[in-house]
Amino acid sequence: MNTENVTTPITIPQSQRHEMIINLIKKEGFVTTEALVQHFKVTPQTIRRDLNELDHQGKITRHHGGAGQANSSIENTHYSERQHHLNAEKNRIAAELVRHIPNNSSLFIDIGTSTEAVARALLNHRNLKVVTNNLHVAAILLSREDFTVIIAGGEVRNRDGGIIGEATRDFIGQFCMDFAITGISGIDMDGNLLDFDYHEVRVAQVMMSNARRTFTIADHSKFGRNAMIRLGHVADIDTLFTDAQPPAPLLEQIRRTNTHIVLC
Amino acid sequence: MNTENVTTPITIPQSQRHEMIINLIKKEGFVTTEALVQHFKVTPQTIRRDLNELDHQGKITRHHGGAGQANSSIENTHYSERQHHLNAEKNRIAAELVRHIPNNSSLFIDIGTSTEAVARALLNHRNLKVVTNNLHVAAILLSREDFTVIIAGGEVRNRDGGIIGEATRDFIGQFCMDFAITGISGIDMDGNLLDFDYHEVRVAQVMMSNARRTFTIADHSKFGRNAMIRLGHVADIDTLFTDAQPPAPLLEQIRRTNTHIVLC
DNA sequence: CAATCTGCGAACATAAACGAACATTTAGAG
C-alpha cells in the first residue's frame, strides 16, 4: 500500500490539521499523541508541536500522552486552586491595569475571568464605587468596607456568575462611571471586538458608552480568535491591556486609532 | 452507558484515568484501591499515586484502602470570614427546615446568616428556583447547576452581602414563589416579629406576601429580643423553626394561631 | 505477647513521552 502513496499525496496543511485535531478532541474528549500520529501519518514531534501550539492558544489542554478538551472546567471548585497557565498572565495583566486606576474613582466591571482578576487586584485600592453584573466580582470587592458595590439584578448564570438580560442592561444604563473594565472573547485582524453571547455584548456596550474611559483586558489567546457577535472595534476602547505583542495586521489596525496598548 | 468489561489492550493515559476515577467516585461515592487496580489493570502503587495527587488537588478524599468524595467544595472554602455566633444551632435548624422543602420548588431567601445556613443545607436538593437579595446565598447556590438563581439588583451592603431598597422591593414583587425563607432579629412576647432595618423589613414583607408558605428561622437568642421595626406577627408565618421552647407567653400566643412550630 | 496480614510509601529501574537543536523537505515569491 505504501507504494501507492505517491499517487495520493494527502498532504494535509497545518492549519487544516489543527482544525481536525480540535474537532477530534471535541468529539472524543481525548486523543493520544500516538492516535494522531497514525491518523495524520506524521511524526510524533509534529503532533507535539501542534498540540503545544493549540494549548498555548487555549483551544485544547495538553496532557502527557495526548490532549483533552480545553478548560471547559465548569466543574467543581470555583476558580480557587487551578493555575490554568493563562491565569498567571491574567493576574499579571490585571496588576498592571489597576495601576492606571486612581483611588476614589468609579468603575463598571463586566463579566469574565479576566475582570475577576482585576477585581482581586483592586483590593488594595481605596474608596472605589463599582457597578457590576458579575456575582464573583461583587463577592470579591465586598471584603473592602470602603468600597461601594452595586450589583445588577436578574438571573445568575451558573457557569460564571454573570447576570445578563434586558433588565440588566437598563439597570447598568442608570449609571455613568469613570472607567469600564471589560474582557473580550476574541479580536479579529480587522480590530473587531468579538464575543459569543448577544445579551452579554449588549450589557458591555452600555458600560462602554456610559464610561469616560474604557479599559479592555485580552490575553494573547484572544488574538485572531473568532466569535459570532460583534461588540465593537478597538477604536472604541481607550486602552487595551495584553500580555503579548498582537499579530502585525491587528497591531497596524490599532496604530491607526487613538487606542493605547499596554504590554505586561 | 457502555459496559465496563472492556479488555483494553491500549494503555489509558494518566489524565484520562484521573478523570475516570473522579467520575467513578462521584457515582459510587467510594472506590477501593483494589477495585481501581482491577479496573485499570495497573499496579496498586500507580493507583495510590493517582489518589494521592487527586486528593492533593482537593478533588477527592483519600482513605485507607481507597478514596471517597471530596468534602463538598463550598463548605471549607470561603466561609472563614463569617460570624460563628450560634452556628451549630443555625445549621441544625436549617437541616430540619430543608426537610420541609421538596425538590423542584421555588423559594424566596431573605437576608441573614440563618438563611445562609439554609442555603447551604439546600445544596443537596434538586432543581430549585431561588429568588434572593442576599449575595452570599446566591454564591452558595450557584454551585448547583440545576438551580435557577435570581438575584435582586442594587447596592450591596458590605456588612452582610444584603441588597435592599426601593428597587429591590419592586424587583422581588415581580415573583410569586412556593416558599419564603426569612430570618428575624427578634420576637416579643406578643408574637410581633421585629427587625432593625426599615428597608430590610419592607423587602421581607413583600417576600412573605408573595409566597404560598412562609418559613421563619429563629434561634433561642431571638425570643424576647426587642427591635424597632415591626415586620409582622407570628400569625403571618406558616412555620417557625427554632432550637428551643419559646417562653410561655410567646408559646401561648403562637398556640392561638395556625402557625406551626418545629423544635430542632 | 508474637506472628501474620494488609495497605502504604520510599527508593530504584525501565520504558515511553517529551523538548531542543539540527537537518531536510516543501511552498511560495522573485
Place this chain on the structure above:
DNA sequence: CTCTAAATGTTCGTTTATGTTCGCAGATTG
C-alpha cells in the same frame, strides 16, 4: 529557475509515568 521561510523529519539527552522491591505501621489472630 533560484532563494527563502515555514513546516516537517531526525537525533539525542531529559523528564515523566509506571512497575518492582522492600521496609514500616496498624490491625487481626494465635
